[in-house]
Amino acid sequence: MTLSHTDQPWPTTGISFGGDYNPEQWDPSVWREDVALMRQAGVNMVSLGIFSWGLLETAEGVYDWAWFDEIVELLGENGIAIDLATPTAAPPSWLLAEHPEFPPVDHDMTQHWPGARLGWCPSNPDFRTHALRIVRAVAERYGSREHVVMWHVSNELGGGNGHCYCDVSAAAFRTWLEKKYGTVEKLNEAWGTAFWGHYYRSFKHILPPRGNDSKNPSLMLDFDRFSSDELLDHYLAERALLKEITPDLPVTTNFMVGAEPDAVDYARWAPHMDILANDHYTRSPDPVPQQDVAFSGDRMRSLTTDRRPWLLMEHSTSAVNWQPRNRAKNPGELIRDAISHVAHGSDGVMYFQWRASRAGAEQFHSGMVPHAGPDTKIFREVTALGGHLQRLAPVLGSRVPAAKVGILFDNEAGWAIRRGVKPNNFLPYGAAVRAWHAAFWRRGDGVDVLPPWNDYAGYDTLVVPQLFLVADDTAKRAEEFVAMGGTLIVTPFSGIVDENDQVRLGGYPGAFRDVLGVWTEEFYPLQEGETFRLDNGWNGREWTEHVHVAGADVIARYEGGPLDGEPAVTVRAHLGGGRAVYVSAGIDGDAIENLVAGLIEPDRGPVSDKIPGLEVGIRETDSDEFVFLINHGADDAELGIRGAELLTGRTVEDSLVVPAGDVRVVHRRKAA
Template structure:
């Protein structure tokens, strides 16, 4: 096992590069070609065995190790390390045939049929018994192999079994509730069950939020929490077996962190990971996919308090196969995406998968070796990326430049937004957060996307976008942040409910009324196609509200409509210099940028005035600084910097040209 200079366990000696490897899909004749191509591309690690349970355990307690021994030996022979999976993401057909009760049940009580992945209920104790048997068998056989450098527990938890509504889950949910609330009186109070006369007199009366009718949003939120906890409990059970057998081998699982509320609460899972790992895929419909890459990286980095490097476990070389229209990546986009993840804190990039499948559900998903073989644009770009990552070895273990801007993101707030009816049901959580991130990203600034309970020290500005659910503790800490001189920007529909998903009384925005110095009496959500304009020319859509100032001053008013003349954006300034801004309107991207230009001075740029097409990322280690310059545009751009460019191994004196679609990384001094 190697360590980076962050003293964190890391599976490879240099930046990690590789992908999911599924040799079971291919004849043995292909295996040697695979490892030769891996060496050619610079691959130093593969994830192995993720979906191999049924091929390893052919019947209960009966194992076929011969073929797997052969591929493990072959990878070792060629110096390729293994991120070895516990294959529990895909239960064998023989197991599901014997136990048709194992697959999860949908909200409408339809049980999943065998044939998909993650086809198991997280609450089922008998399934866990079978799962831990294969985990132990794999660990005992391969855990002592030196080139097995990391454990990959299952795969994408929640991606198929994020919620299960079966009777076994229902009973587990009741136990979870009894442990959380202790008494039915406490539960009834927390859920407000007096509404519709749904007061519970025994825990046995409680069922998951089945069906599609309107349900109690407090119950729905607790079921989201329970579901995340059940999946975490399964991860921890597998982890415990691995720790017992191989205590020194790091253990992880692959998150799916993006801009939406996740199926599982990754910020609360993160402390249980030795190496943080993420799967990230851009969407064909995304108008700014490069910013989505940056947002995901900024969230991943901020899941740990020390913001240590993380691993991109999966992304795509080109098109995926599960979107309505699957766009192929443009020339150079593969490298730009990968190196952007490095710029935002990753110490490795991997792909799904190594070789494109001939058969199966993802047969048209791109891969490192496409259907057409190695003589292709994709494989040439993969090989070029491998060489780039080798040249960027000095970056390993460095940290992203400390940010002075933090954006709060909480899955529980996203779940609460999603569950239950709202004044405007077309305002999902993720886009609201991402819009504010994009405004800073366009300015070339470092941004942390942090859980609400993280330390706020070191930040000058905190953004609270649509944090619908917030605890008293978080609200108080944000108040202290402003009192200490910080700038706080809170957007509409924040602070509305408490931890139990109950509306905070006394006027909106609930938990933030005092620090913002305002209160609102009524929401005025806009209809589809409606827009608003403020008296300073800023515009937007979706949301307005009737607001009153108490200790704040209006910065802008609504210029027309039923709220004409009423405040839309307010500012409260404290004696210590702290500022609290409330944005009671759904500003568009241009207006968000204008507001930030007015209220939040841009960080000092390390490369002069940033070009709009140029993404800038900065990582540092001691006195060494690594400036990533990623040109997403169609023309050459320049940046002011001095140092050594790592990808071309050239000296840079004062200015560098970055060709269209390319990346440059300049090592300079952080003095």
């Protein structure tokens, strides 16, 4: 196997398959068994060196390369490419002992102690100096190796040091604010500091939002923005050094994109990645984990404007170890999850980690090789998956078709919702976004989960779920989308504040009031356990509003309670065929599906027409189409389709049976 990073657009010649490899945890006698098992499973790339700083640099400027040289050479000899990490996620114990000021400080001014991950303050320039020294040393020694095919900067940046409130960070925050606002007078205006008499006379008087007391939500939002920017600045410093030494190697870092607000603002980080990479883990209590897999893929794909393939850098073969109760995956679930990620745009399937650890904080996290060894369900499924991915080589580089449904997702809106007190403090941002995504996903519709500043052209429907913070430009572009014939759906608690986190006056939902043709006088949050009913039979909980109609038609009204007879769901028709729908109530999933089926997609038919449990995804090139069929159900699924089934190698003439719990991928040529 010949590997070269100078003549291939993707780091591997086929779909990337493997995981984090931590040979330092094992005696070298295990390494040759590892690479033999990797070859058996079809592994073609591993992420190496993520936590190896203290073993490579044993004292400042003193290096021990021998063991790392050996494993790098062993992987190369066996045709296994290396996604080589800069090991800055794990500063050495000797460094932290010499610099006890490096670890982050919590909002209550409690300093972190060594022993966790990412134990450093992103704003500390002295730490940056040490970090860049090890980056340069690793890059100069290994960057020219032919089978080192990409760079993996640090690890899950923000997942342990997302915020630091120390004095160094405070000074950096003040510099950031002065650059953003120019004058303290403009900052006072943006933050509304006249409330509670918090008016500032100088930038030097400003502190991060320390302590547990209520703080100005605008200050807290800017601190979230600052913290994301500080970590991005660190990434960019490492990236610049890597590009100086190895300009042809792609550079990335692993995101943690999901349904809740992220540790950092990944949508603004995405343009700085040569390859977008994501770590995704399903949650044990999740009633529909396969939809969460789809959601994360739909977000990852939409972080770029060209919808290019991304890389699943980490997920789990079975149970993780960091949830209250860690569910093991059912037979076949490992393969279904992996193929679903590929169906949603990933050109790689990577795991944490290759071999389950004997010791340490994640010793009960599943691995590709479990504690019981290779004669196990997990490793047999890993090997079967490796064979599947080899047969899916023609899929490499294809893309998921552009969707007709767009759902807006914005970290700043999510941060603003959870910062400061709200009318209802039990409205998790991600739950609202996923509820609307689920309605389209269950219907088999393609969905893009996109940042608000992406282009809306090409979408038929644009959903704005709980987008609490909305910039003027986003509101204007939503109006233009409706004027061009699109259907806009706005849900509760959207458009309430501007980009400075100040309430838009004149009635809610301020940013979308005119396009919707309604205005809300007062919120009526429900108490725990309370529900409501609408006059068309829809139900819900958590949220209702006193809505006034100003040009819209009423679809449903509240039935009973203090808002009896008042509008709950409205639609306003616009010239050009566009429509603007306002859902003022926290309707449940069935009601959302009914709204989608009856108002948005009346010609599609009910969800019951779909094969239960069968997820269908499509990737395509100009000439070819790949249909992914993932049967999450308990029964075999049969559907009419023609083409070449890639996983079994069979030709499908008229219909195909997808066994319960299994997957199939049909390759077919597009009509000329």
